[in-house]
Amino acid sequence: MKTSFAAAAACAVALAATTAGAEISDGKVKIAVLNDMSGAYADATGMGSVEAVRMAIEEFGGQVAGMPIELVYADHQNKPDVGASIANRWIDTEQVDVIVDVPTSSVALAVQEITREKNRAFLISGAGAEQLTGEACSPTTAHWAYDTYGQAQGMGKYGVETLGDSWYFLTVDYAFGHALEASVTRVLQESGATVVGAVRHPLGVSDFSSFVLQAQSSGAKVIALANAGADTINSIKQAQEFGVTQGGQTLASLLMFPTDVHSLGLEAAQGMALVEGFYADRDEQSRAFADAFIQRHGTLPSMIQAGSYSAARHYLQAIQDLGSDEATAVLDQMRKTPVNDAFALNGTLRADGRMVHDMYLMQVKSPAESSGEWDYYKVLTTLPGDDIYRPLDQGGCPLVQN
Structure with a gap:
């Protein structure tokens, strides 16, 4: 399993070769994981989602379109005001390009409004409320793992x-x-x-x-x-x-x-x-990812953690293909490409932001x-x-x- 995962990672690194003239803001791609790290959902999200996103970054050799990838994270304490404050700070002063995970739907709904207004990508894996892709949908949001x-x-x-x-x-x-x-x-x-x-x-x-x-x-x-x-x-x-x-x-x-x-x-x-x-246990690819995650984090990945990995991986691939990290353009590129990885086979990202998968x-x-x-x-x-x-x-x- 470890060999299979390493081979897949090496292949992804090869795909992540430097793209000349890439339009990457601030000379880096900054990914931020925002979730519950101390409360009821910490085991299913928490540092496990951070580790899963780190695995996706490592598949690209730590860089995309010739620019470095930076990872930060924070605990929103399941409070919408705390989550919104962190998201605003990240975007306004720390040049974060994408926010990932965000369990607790009330927090996700607040962060979605911020990312929509400020044109930042938002990859939801932890929250489940279906209104995120309903009346509250956003052109810069992808809702990945599940919904109600x-x-x-x-x-x-x-x-x-x-x-x-x-x-x-x-x-x-x-x-x-x-x-x-x-x-x-x-x-x-x-x-x-x-x-x-x-x-x-x-x-x-x-x-x-x-x-x-x-x-x-x-x-x-x-x-x-x-x-x-x-x-x-x-x-x-x-x-x-x-x-x-x-x-x-x-x-x-x-x-x-x-x-x-x-x-x-x-x-x-x-x-x-x-x-x-x-x-x-779906196939060799999913088993290899699960085995590698267990070795690193000590638990089987939840669908939220596996979804965070998949969403971040698909986002980075879109930047690589596009040569830009402009949020609306990246999400459009993500919609053009099927999702095929350890989490999903033949997944598709729809116009409303729902990633449809089995x-x-x-x-x-x-x-x-x-x-x-x-x-x-x-x-x-x-x-x-x-x-x-x-x-x-x-x-x-x-x-x-x-």
């Missing part, structure tokens, strides 16, 4: 068929959770299911007892966790303590990462269904099914990107010509 619409399409249809026809939501109380709950509710109702209620919890809360008890008392066949990261782990642990699954109800995670399963252990997490954007309906393996550490998922079915993502003409993006 795709998660809803995958889990909603599958869940009604196999888990049950009555659902209750345990939802994190901010834009991402609200969007995910609304999207899944729509798909469930279209599929003939009943949503009997929902309870909202603050981001990063440690005590889920009251929320779990409300969900348990609803009598719903399925309790859907519309949260992520540490919130998902804690809600599953406390649901087990209250005997939710022993009482006949099913837990379904609407956004779960390998690090969550690792923290819970297969004994606790086995059988949970999830929609995932990165399949480490997703996977997965299930957590039992301890007996796993071959060892990080062998946690089995693929139930591949979800074609054209089927799972919102149709281009239905999002309300003003950039889409009807």
Whole structure:
């Protein structure tokens, strides 16, 4: 795996040969990773996304179009005002060309307005709100790894068929959770299911007892966790303590990462269904990337981290091909080229900013099914990107010509 990844990197370096007369602002390309490095989403994003972007930079030999690539990063603390302040400083005084990752949709929406106004590229991997490519879409944004619409399409249809026809939501109380709950509710109702209620919890809360008890008392066949990261782990642990699954109800995670399963252990997490954007065992290329990431960071990459790698890699290739880092032109170039890498095969970047790629309906393996550490998922079915993502003409993006 290491040899395969090294060979791929060497090939990319060869492609990144110096381009004469490149129009690179400030004599460098500066990439900034902005995410949660200390809160609920730190494991799925955090320094792992920084490392993933660093891997993409190294594939280009640390330079693109003959100019050096610089990497910086910061913690937005899941606060829109903090994220906006950092983004403004980066662009206004530190000559940042592109901002990558940005989990927490409320932060991503704030940063998107800034990058739109100041003509900087914005590569979203961590945030999920579908309005980022809907009414709030931007010509300088690419939404990469997943979104709430795709998660809803995958889990909603599958869940009604196999888990049950009555659902209750345990939802994190901010834009991402609200969007995910609304999207899944729509798909469930279209599929003939009943949503009997929902309870909202603050981001990063440690005590889920009251929320779990409300969900348990609803009598719903399925309790859907519309949260992520540490919130998902804690809600599953406390649901087990209250005997939710022993009482006949099913837990379904609407956004779960390998690090969550690792923290819970297969004994606790086995059988949970999830929609995932990165399949480490897809082919030799994906296995090589995953192996290299594990060697460097110690964990299997989440789809957010793998998506950050892929988005940064595609961005740098567009600069190499174009000979410029002007944001609008680079995003136009990114749309012209299919995405083929360890994260996605034959992915396409649309006019609304959505990168369309296949997703996977997965299930957590039992301890007996796993071959060892990080062998946690089995693929139930591949979800074609054209089927799972919102149709281009239905999002309300003003950039889409009807």
